[in-house]
Amino acid sequence: MIGHAVVDDLVAQGIFVTALDRIEPDGLPADRMVIGDARDPAAVDEAMADADAVIHLAGLASPGHGTPFEVFGGNTRATFVVLEAAGRRGIRRVALSSSYSITGLPFAAGIRHPAYLPVDENLPVQIEDPYGLSKQVDEATALMMTRRHGLTVVALRLPFVADEKRRRDRLAATTADPLYGSAELWAYLDLRDAARALRLSLTAPASGFHAVLVASPQTLAPYPTEELLARYHPAVPVRRALPGRAVPMDLSRARDLLGFTAEHRVELDLRPLPADLTRAAG
Numbered sequence: 001m002i003g004h005a006v007v008d009d010l011v012a013q014g015i016f017v018t019a020l021d022r023i024e025p026d027g028l029p030a031d032r033m034v035i036g037d038a039r040d041p042a043a044v045d046e047a048m049a050d051a052d053a054v055i056h057l058a059g060l061a062s063p064g065h066g067t068p069f070e071v072f073g074g075n076t077r078a079t080f081v082v083l084e085a086a087g088r089r090g091i092r093r094v095a096l097s098s099s100y101s102i103t104g105l106p107f108a109a110g111i112r113h114p115a116y117l118p119v120d121e122n123l124p125v126q127i128e129d130p131y132g133l134s135k136q137v138d139e140a141t142a143l144m145m146t147r148r149h150g151l152t153v154v155a156l157r158l159p160f161v162a163d164e165k166r167r168r169d170r171l172a173a174t175t176a177d178p179l180y181g182s183a184e185l186w187a188y189l190d191l192r193d194a195a196r197a198l199r200l201s202l203t204a205p206a207s208g209f210h211a212v213l214v215a216s217p218q219t220l221a222p223y224p225t226e227e228l229l230a231r232y233h234p235a236v237p238v239r240r241a242l243p244g245r246a247v248p249m250d251l252s253r254a255r256d257l258l259g260f261t262a263e264h265r266v267e268l269d270l271r272p273l274p275a276d277l278t279r280a281a282g
Helices: 002-012 041-047 068-088 130-149 164-176 191-203 225-232 252-258
Strands: 018-021 032-035 053-056 093-099 152-158 209-213
Touching: 002 018, 002 191, 018 041, 032 041, 041 068, 053 068, 053 191, 068 093, 068 130, 093 130, 093 191, 130 152, 130 209, 152 191, 191 252, 209 252
Parallel strands: 018 032, 053 093, 093 152, 152 209
Antiparallel strands: none
């Protein structure tokens, strides 16, 4: 999903794109297509021929997309292979998809709460699932590769990323029961903004490794953020005011490092949080 949007965005900017995928995708406007697996060094090396930069999105997108061994092992191998191949070819700019799930909150077996709000890139993690752990290892691999090969790597900690249908379905679910979105702090990012943020990650004036939290500055819920937090994360310290639908995430690193602010936002009429929505998180 995000990969297709990234190719669309890059091509629209006049950038020559080579795409690597396991199958031939329909309607992908890439200039060059390599069929192969991101875990395969030979396929990755072929895809990187004549490349100036790399955007790495290949992986299993949740703990439910395979066995724990497939999710953790596949994701971490692919990231190592891609970054090692980039370094060996002399490519120095890489953007990769990390995830807000690195916090451990979205896929926890029970209800967990962040250490503080708004969350930022320094938030202590509480991982108990193989997908979140794979993202933690991916970021550690990226940091190592900056030392090993002199790469500059930006790892975007993406929230729930939505096209129109996914956004509509998530909004309906969180409106009916805000507990549904509480682990992800009701955050979202439009698919087009995700693609643009990844492109900006390749051109930002940066060096070394950077983990960057990105999201729309507003939540995907029609209720006041402070009311949502008081009900669903009641014991968590809130370090600053979060008026209206302000997302409880610190997005300053995305703004300052990448020059990125989400452009595609859902405008909603704000309404009080109903008292009869009682599935509050303890």
